[in-house]
Amino acid sequence: MAWVENRGGRLRLLEPGAKKPKTLADRASDPVLAVGPSERSPLVAVWEEREGDEARVMCEVVGRR
Secondary structure, eight states, X not given: OEEESSTTEEEEEOOTTOSSOEEEEEEEXXXXXXXXXXXXXXXXXXXXXXXXXXXXXXXXXXXXX
């Protein structure tokens, strides 16, 4: 499960079996978790990160199926 504490705030990830979430980013919006159809597909977190007028789409592999 992934969530932001508030829009533009910390992006948190709670991995299966974990008791505490970890921080993926300090300034994130619109997080999405995605996985492909293959049994070997990675689980990927994607989010928007802004700094001033610049916006970037960030991506991190956070697990496997």
